[in-house]
Amino acid sequence: MSSTEISARSDAPIESETNLTPAELAWQQADDDVFVATSQGEFAGFVTVDNSTHVVHDRHSRRIGSYPTLAAARQALVDATRPPSRGRERLRRRILSRRR
Template sequence: MSTTTVPPSDPLTWKQADTDVHVATRGGEFAGFVEFDGAAHLVRDNRGTELGAFDSLDDAFRALEEVHEPARRESVFTPILPRAWRRRPRRARA
């Protein structure tokens, strides 16, 4: 089994598959879909996990796009200070 990695910076491409189904792809790979059930737009990701129900189609599209955005991680490294700032303060000699 092989997996394809698509850069998260590629935008989602939407196509209407049926009157009540819109399918999203990214780089040619399936990314998820939105289905209208008569009352709300149901969003599912590429694994079929339900992401929620939305009143408008635009809100449903946005929800799937937000799931596919890369998560921002905080830096685990401490910033390196310039050498002059790393020195201990000197005591005055008498």
């Protein structure tokens, strides 16, 4: 079995991981039912296929969720690895400050 690198955004082949922005992931098929993602050369997470369900795990092997398609699962990992926006971070801090 050969491994194929593809971009999480377009499923198009990519030439080098060094050209990736932090929100983009390089994917390799590690086995028939396992896809591994890296970001700038670092392990970012993986997707396992169980029948028709695609289960996503982050770089710490914590389960993110289950998705019906591989494309949706890949996008979920992209979204999970994306740094929070300023607005979202401010909202998070405001919510946490109310809990104190």
